[in-house]
Amino acid sequence: MSIRLGELVDRFGGQLIGSPDLCVTGIAPLSDAGSDQLSFLSNSKLRGQVALSKAAALIVCAQDHTGLADSYSGAFVLVDNPYVQFARVAQYFASLHAIPPETGIHPGASVSPYAHVDPTASIGSHATIEAEAVIGAHTVIGAGCFIGRGASVDAHSLIHPNVTIYDYCSIGLRAIVHSGAVIGADGFGFANERGNWIKIPQTGRVLIGNDVEIGANTSIDRGALADTVIEDGVKLDNQIQIGHNCHIGAHTAMAGCVGVAGSARIGKHCTFGGAAMVLGHLNIVDNVHISSGSLVTRSILEPGQYTGFYPLAKNADWEKTASIVRNLSSMREKIRQLEKIIKTLTEKSS
Incomplete structure (x- = not known):
């Protein structure tokens, strides 16, 4: 399926330099794009690749566009943030090629008569939906998923196969949860009595906001008494551990293998590089950025970039x-x- 450049600019904005009737079939990196594809330049260090690119058109910022016309004969789309424009255009092309799931409940699924499943939802084979659970409109529950008693998944969410959502946990609108994720397992709570560990019942929930994405094999523990909270727009990569009673602020992003111990409170718009670790009961304010592999051992009360590891050496x-x-x-x-x-x-x- 091909799309006119003019249509893309009308839909997503930008200044087109070139023919609006030029058609493209998709978007690809500079080095891989064919003559019928759109590409983008989001890193000025890659300007040298533009002359070698076969892309039909290029998304760039105005500053990077200067001088490129001498080495590149394709069309240009000038925008403030080429990477964001790339993301939106890529989403659009993906939606054009996506195969919509069949609505309804697969014959092989097990759905309690006391659950509420919207007629527009899709429930995959061998999925289990327990009593009092609520599945919203146009939500997809993949094969082999388990949705516990009283749990809810709001509208337009995508729960990939083999996700487990424990009892009474809640997921908001437009969520994406990847395979193997476990939402609402018991937090790690034990009292020690003369060397023996006495389990503390974990009776809280996990409350997840809107537009959250949770990576494969990521675990978010339910609270001990109060709830574990993941606010709107949070993005969690694969194999992340969020301990019980944590509170993750809106639009915070964590790369793979991050670990957050129980009762840590993290602000909005924070980022955590891969394998960063946060000790329990700490407070981290908004707009804090933790480098990969860093260990956070104290509360952080000022925004900024923080790093805590020895540089690699022989x-x-x-x-x-x-x-x-x-x-x-x-x-x-x-x-x-x-x-x-x-x-x-x-x-x-x-």
């Missing part, structure tokens, strides 16, 4: 550094003693 060099770190305390005491001696000698000489 093992022998790392061992030397570790040895020095272990001896810093004694070295500090020696320096203090030397400072006292120098001060005494200076006073005597004066």
Whole structure:
């Protein structure tokens, strides 16, 4: 299916330099785009690839467009943020080629007569919907999913196969939950009695807002007494662990393998690089950005970029550094003693 450039610009905005009747069939990276495809330049460091690109048209910002016409003969679409424009155009092309799911309940699914499933929803084979659960309009529940008693998934959500949503957990509008995710498992709560662990019942819920995406094999634990809360627009990558009673602010994004311990409270518009870790009961304000592999051991009360790890080094060099770190305390005491001696000698000489 081909789309006129003029139609894309009318739909998504931008300034077109070239023929509005030029047709494209999709969007692709600079190096891979064919003569019937649209591409984009979101990183100025890749300007050198433009001359070699076979793309029919290019999405760029006005600053990067300067000088490119000499090396590239295709059309241009000038926008403020090429990467955002790419995302929107890519979504549009994907929707044109998507095969809509069949509405209704698959004969192989198990749906309680006391559940409410909207007639426009799609329930896949071997899915289980327990009593009092609510499935909203145009929502897709993939094969093998389990939706627990009293749980709810709001309209226009996509729950991929083999997702488990425990009792009384709630997911908002337009959610995407990928395979293997577990929403509402028990939090890690135990009391120690003379070396024996006594389980603390986890009676809270998981409440997930609108436009949230949850990656494959990610786990979000239910609260112990109060609820675990994921606000609107949060994006969680694969294999993330969110502990019980955490509160994740709106539009925060976490890359793969991030771990957040129980009762941590994270603000809005934060980002966490892959494998970052957050200890429990900490507060992180809005607009904090944590680098990959960092360990957050204290609350963060000011916005900004934070990093907490040693740079990679050869093992022998790392061992030397570790040895020095272990001896810093004694070295500090020696320096203090030397400072006292120098001060005494200076006073005597004066």
